[in-house]
Amino acid sequence: DAKTTQPPSMDCAEGRAANLPCNHSTISGNEYVYWYRQIHSQGPQYIIHGLKNNETNEMASLIITEDRKSSTLILPHATLRDTAVYYCIDMNYGGSQGNLIFGKGTKLSVKP
Amino acid sequence: DGGITQSPKYLFRKEGQNVTLSCEQNLNHDAMYWYRQDPGQGLRLIYYSQIVNDFQKGDIAEGYSVSREKKESFPLTVTSAQKNPTAFYLCASKGGHDRAHQPQHFGDGTRLSIL
Numbered sequence: 001d002a003k004t005t006q007p008p009s010m011d012c013a014e015g016r017a018a019n020l021p022c023n024h025s026t027i028s029g030n031e032y033v034y035w036y037r038q039i040h041s042q043g044p045q046y047i048i049h050g051l052k053n054n055e056t057n058e059m060a061s062l063i064i065t066e067d068r069k070s071s072t073l074i075l076p077h078a079t080l081r082d083t084a085v086y087y088c089i090d091m092n093y094g095g096s097q098g099n100l101i102f103g104k105g106t107k108l109s110v111k112p
Numbered sequence: 113d114g115g116i117t118q119s120p121k122y123l124f125r126k127e128g129q130n131v132t133l134s135c136e137q138n139l140n141h142d143a144m145y146w147y148r149q150d151p152g153q154g155l156r157l158i159y160y161s162q163i164v165n166d167f168q169k170g171d172i173a174e175g176y177s178v179s180r181e182k183k184e185s186f187p188l189t190v191t192s193a194q195k196n197p198t199a200f201y202l203c204a205s206k207g208g209h210d211r212a213h214q215p216q217h218f219g220d221g222t223r224l225s226i227l
Contacts (some may be wrong), residue, residue: 043218102154
């Protein structure tokens, strides 16, 4: 079962920032936070990952709270093509088979 | 462009028939994975391979088989022993050694249906 919890759905106006929250209530010290998204009938797309510090890449920013119990994925200027299901995952490859356990995710709808 | 190619995109199987799903990557990744996704559900790991000529069962390996004869290829065979094969099958690969925190990258999947 997934270890993270996310709201089932969110709406965002096109051009505005989309802030997607995730709770990591059982995250352990050596687990990273990963974010993926999946557009209908396509494979999941990697977005960003981090351990403790905030991270930014060309797609998004990741904010991780100091206690690491929650994170927020920020899409700074959402477009209609960002409509997808977004998944946050706690993952530690060391000692594990590398199984990505997706929960139900957040369905983000970007509206014109 | 580097990436993961899965083929075919759609596949139909008759009862009692084995079918093989192709997964090829040109990312020079050591690790490769096969997942199954059912409607409205998350991913379930079928098999994974950390290196050529080696692979391990995932959570739902029964009725499936794999091979890893080349670094870039990890084909999945859905055998007639798999009683509920209708699903969306996803292949992924990951760079770095097995404990490296590199992301898994996915292909666009193969949708398998029973005739």
